[in-house]
Amino acid sequence: MEFTVNGEKREADVEYDMPLLWVLRDELGLKGTKYGCGVAQCGACTVHVDGVAVRSCQLAAGEAEGSDITTIEGLGTPETLHAVQEAWVEHQVAQCGYCQSGQIMQAAALLDQDPEPSDEVIDIVMSGNLCRCGTYPRIRAAVHTAAKKLQEA
CATH class of the missing domain: 3.10.20.30 (Beta-grasp domain)
Structure with a gap:
């Protein structure tokens, strides 16, 4: 294939x-x-x-x-992170980190579809990505930060 x-x-x-x-x-x-x-x-x-x-x-x-x-x-690359990856680092989202690649990919797809999502939209779209560490408030903040970064780019 x-x-x-x-x-x-x-x-x-x-x-x-x-x-x-x-x-x-x-x-x-x-x-x-x-x-x-x-x-x-x-x-x-x-x-x-x-x-x-x-x-x-x-x-x-x-x-x-x-x-x-x-x-x-x-x-993204280690030298040039995607805006979502930058925001994840800025907000120190990851604790154990296991779920984070999936979280980041879901957030990037969300921002491709909705460049200014509300808290409610973020919560709904990201609800299928589970984080055992419970970093959901930081995830939401990071999505908002990434949205701003993408709009400024």
């Missing part, structure tokens, strides 16, 4: 029904996307497929074939 992953054409010889998460992690070596629950309930595995935030643990590789996939590794 062929995919465009983080702007690069990639191939993987996998079964149609293998979850995209395992293609990214095990076949392509992109470990930033995390396995959390395996049933699309926690959001740790969130990536963008053709610009839409999806749970990669439940998306079959065959359904994503030919798609443009962005993982946390492709959102």
Whole structure:
């Protein structure tokens, strides 16, 4: 199967029904996307497929074939962070950090769709991404900060 992953054409010889998460992690070596629950309930595995935030643990590789996939590794670089990543650092969102790649990917997708989300919209959209550390107030603040950064860019 062929995919465009983080702007690069990639191939993987996998079964149609293998979850995209395992293609990214095990076949392509992109470990930033995390396995959390395996049933699309926690959001740790969130990536963008053709610009839409999806749970990669439940998306079959065959359904994503030919798609443009962005993982946390492709959102920004250590030298040039994405505005959401900058805001996460600024607000010290991460505690254990396990859920953060999925949180960041969900927030980036939200801001692509709604550049000035209200608290209510942030809470609704981000509610599918669980954080055991409970950093939800910092996540909301970071989304607002990222929205401002993106508007200034």
